[in-house]
Amino acid sequence: GAVVSQHPSWVICKSGTSVKIECRSLDFQATTMFWYRQFPKQSLMLMATSNEGSKATYEQGVEKDKFLINHASLTLSTLTVTSAHPEDSSFYICSAATSLGETQYFGPGTRLLVL
Amino acid sequence: DAKTTQPPSMDCAEGRAANLPCNHSTISGNEYVYWYRQIHSQGPQYIIHGLKNNETNEMASLIITEDRKSSTLILPHATLRDTAVYYCIVRVGGIYNTDKLIFGTGTRLQVFP
Numbered sequence: 001g002a003v004v005s006q007h008p009s010w011v012i013c014k015s016g017t018s019v020k021i022e023c024r025s026l027d028f029q030a031t032t033m034f035w036y037r038q039f040p041k042q043s044l045m046l047m048a049t050s051n052e053g054s055k056a057t058y059e060q061g062v063e064k065d066k067f068l069i070n071h072a073s074l075t076l077s078t079l080t081v082t083s084a085h086p087e088d089s090s091f092y093i094c095s096a097a098t099s100l101g102e103t104q105y106f107g108p109g110t111r112l113l114v115l
Numbered sequence: 116d117a118k119t120t121q122p123p124s125m126d127c128a129e130g131r132a133a134n135l136p137c138n139h140s141t142i143s144g145n146e147y148v149y150w151y152r153q154i155h156s157q158g159p160q161y162i163i164h165g166l167k168n169n170e171t172n173e174m175a176s177l178i179i180t181e182d183r184k185s186s187t188l189i190l191p192h193a194t195l196r197d198t199a200v201y202y203c204i205v206r207v208g209g210i211y212n213t214d215k216l217i218f219g220t221g222t223r224l225q226v227f228p
Contacts (some may be wrong), residue, residue, distance in 0.1 A: 027156055103164065104216060
């Protein structure tokens with residue numbers, strides 16, 4: 001299957017700082033990328049959908065000013081957690097849809113710990 | 116909200132077939148059934164998807180009932196590495212469609228020696 005990478009794989013930061021997570025489709029062009037968040041022992045929760053070259057669409061209850069998403073190219077989307085707080089500590093996972101759209105492939109995830 | 120119902124957990128002996136059921140009684144005519152799995156602390160892995168015909172690939176088989184209200188994912192010879200949470204998801208599929216995936220709680224499959 002197609003390969004999606006995320007960087008970093010884990011990050012620890014102080015409360016109040018901002019953290020940027022990258023999601024890359026390595027061997028295909030992704031018109032659409034998705035960002036999920038997963039708390040311990042819970043399922044994945046969709047945060048937002050991003051389309052290359054346009055503004056992201058956020059799910060209800062997700063603060064767009066706190067979770068900034070940029071999808072500047074067909075192979076890269078970034079999620080910036082601004083002014084992170086301990087409650088933002090979570091496992092952040094991205095996925096990318098191939099241009100045909102039939103299947104989404106997921107990245108390995110980024111574990112964020114905010115102290 | 117997730118449109119599927121799965122048992123929370125299942126056990127399977129190594130080498131045996133693992134049959135994971137999923138109910139999706141409100142599935143629409145243009146919705147596909149997708150299966151993903153998530154091994155601990157990793158991103159979900161795509162397994163298989165189908166519309167109404169049974170499907171098979173190198174990982175698994177997908178059996179969809181004629182009325183499409185339920186399906187079963189079959190891992191023909193489960194190994195310890197198949198221990199994971201398995202998610203059954205319905206979404207509008209087909210090419211050029213990038214509809215979002217909504218994850219339910221899934222089935223935690225434990226394969227034992």
